[in-house]
Amino acid sequence: MADPTIPILDMRGVSKTYLSKGRATEALRGANLTVRRGEFVCLLGASGCGKSTLLRIAAGFEAPTGGEALMWDKPIPGPGPSRGMVFQDYGLFPWLTVRDNIGFGPQSRGRPAAEVRETVERYIALVGLQAFADAHPHQLSGGMKQRVAIARVLANEAEVVLMDEPFGALDAMTRERLQDELLDLWARTGLTVLFVTHAIEEAIFLADRVVMMSPGPGRIEAVHGIDLPRRRDVSSPAFNDLRRMLAAQLHSHHAPKAA
Numbered sequence: 001m002a003d004p005t006i007p008i009l010d011m012r013g014v015s016k017t018y019l020s021k022g023r024a025t026e027a028l029r030g031a032n033l034t035v036r037r038g039e040f041v042c043l044l045g046a047s048g049c050g051k052s053t054l055l056r057i058a059a060g061f062e063a064p065t066g067g068e069a070l071m072w073d074k075p076i077p078g079p080g081p082s083r084g085m086v087f088q089d090y091g092l093f094p095w096l097t098v099r100d101n102i103g104f105g106p107q108s109r110g111r112p113a114a115e116v117r118e119t120v121e122r123y124i125a126l127v128g129l130q131a132f133a134d135a136h137p138h139q140l141s142g143g144m145k146q147r148v149a150i151a152r153v154l155a156n157e158a159e160v161v162l163m164d165e166p167f168g169a170l171d172a173m174t175r176e177r178l179q180d181e182l183l184d185l186w187a188r189t190g191l192t193v194l195f196v197t198h199a200i201e202e203a204i205f206l207a208d209r210v211v212m213m214s215p216g217p218g219r220i221e222a223v224h225g226i227d228l229p230r231r232r233d234v235s236s237p238a239f240n241d242l243r244r245m246l247a248a249q250l251h252s253h254h255a256p257k258a259a
C-alpha cells in the first residue's frame with residue numbers, strides 16, 4: 001500500500017530539449033512529479049506533451065537538460081534495474097525462451113545460478129506462464145508477451161515499474177484482463193508503478209493518483225486522488241465525475257488555439 005511519507009521518484013522542475021540534426025525540440029519544461037513508495041500513479045496527457053520523455057528520464061535513458069530527476073533523493077545516474085521499464089512493444093529478446101528472458105537480468109548481474117532459477121520460477125508462476133516457460137516470444141500472444149515483460153522487470157528487482165502504454169497494442173478483452181492482473185500483482189507485491197496512458201478509463205481504473213500533463217511542453221497540471229474502495233466501481237458517480245472532468249481537460253488540450 002502507498003506510503004505517503006517516502007518519495008521514491010522526485011522530478012523537480014525537469015526540462016528536456018532534444019537536439020537532433022541541428023533542430024531543438026522542447027519536450028518538457030519545468031515538470032514536477034513525486035511518486036511515493038507503493039503508489040500507482042497514472043500519467044495522462046495529449047499526444048506529444050512529453051509523457052514518454054518524463055518516463056525515460058525516470059528510467060535513466062535520458063538525462064534532463066534542466067531541473068533534477070531524483071530517486072531516493074539522489075540524481076538518477078542512468079539506466080538501472082531498480083527502475084524497470086515496460087514498453088507497448090514488449091521489448092523481449094526474441095532468441096531467448098520465456099524462462100531466459102525473465103532470468104536475463106539477475107543472471108547478467110551475477111546472481112548465483114540456483115537463486116536465478118528460483119527467482120525465475122517464482123515470477124513465471126506469479127504471471128501464470130508455467131506452461132510456456134520454454135516457449136519463445138513469437139509463440140506467445142500479445143497478452144502473454146506483456147506478462148513476460150512485467151515478470152522480467154519484477155525478477156530484476158525493480159523498485160519502481162515504469163510502464164509506457166503497456167497495454168496499448170492489446171485487444172480490449174486482453175487489456176482488461178491484464179489491468180486486473182496488474183492491480184492484483186501491485187496489491188500483492190507492494191510495487192510502485194508510474195504508468196503512462198492516453199486512456200482516461202484506464203487511468204482512473206488503475207491509479208491511486210492521476211496526473212494530467214498539459215500539451216507541449218509538458219507542465220503537470222492537475223493531480224486527482226481516487227479513493228481506493230471506489231476504484232473498481234466504474235459505474236460510481238465519483239468515477240463518472242472524474243472521467244468527465246479529465247475528458248474536458250484533455251479535450252481542451254486538443255482544441256485548436258485561438259488566433
Ligand SMILES: Nc1ncnc2c1ncn2[C@@H]1O[C@H](COP(=O)(O)OP(=O)(O)OP(=O)(O)O)[C@@H](O)[C@H]1O
Nearest residue numbers: 018020025026027046047048049050051052053054
Ligand atoms: N529522441 C527524440 N528526439 C527528438 N525529439 C523527440 C525525441 N523524443 C521525443 N521527441 C519530441 O518530444 C516531444 C514529446 O515527446 P514524447 O514522446 O515525450 O511525448 P508523449 O506525450 O509521450 O507522446 P505520445 O503520447 O504521442 O507517445 C514531441 O514533440 C516529440 O516529437
